[in-house]
């Protein structure tokens with residue numbers, strides 16, 4: 129009789145534990161959402177930044193990178209500016225350089241008289257290809273993926289860590 133009672137007790141404990149786990153796992157997943165999920169959507173895809181034909185040859189042109197639709201875990205935003213790029217057209221090809229200075233994040237300008245990029249914050253200078261010439265910037269300007277499709281220029285926006293020599297995505 130005592131053995132039977134102990135088996136019933138043991139089974140009862142097992143069922144209670146199973147029920148606890150069955151409730152705790154989904155509850156934990158619900159409460160921890162979105163800590164382990166990628167929650168921002170709409171910023172990873174290539175962004176249409178304009179018509180190829182409107183870009184002058186040779187001269188860098190600054191354009192904003194703006195997405196129509198950006199979503200995070202709970203909110204949806206429209207018309208969000210992610211940043212800006214310098215576009216350089218060479219025939220049917222376009223190169224995109226982030227305007228974000230790799231030193232500390234100021235906006236890099238194009239100086240047409242000297243044909244160079246320069247950062248006003250701490251005087252980093254870059255050549256027209258974006259390579260570092262002088263100043264505290266630890267690397268050249270960050271090149272972004274850029275493609276031309278059906279006459280439209282598409283840029284994939286990325287941010288990289290500042291103040292380091294390597295290009296590390298943030």
Ligand code: FES
Nearest residue numbers: 229231232247250
């Ligand atoms: S932020 Fe550009 S040189 Fe410092």
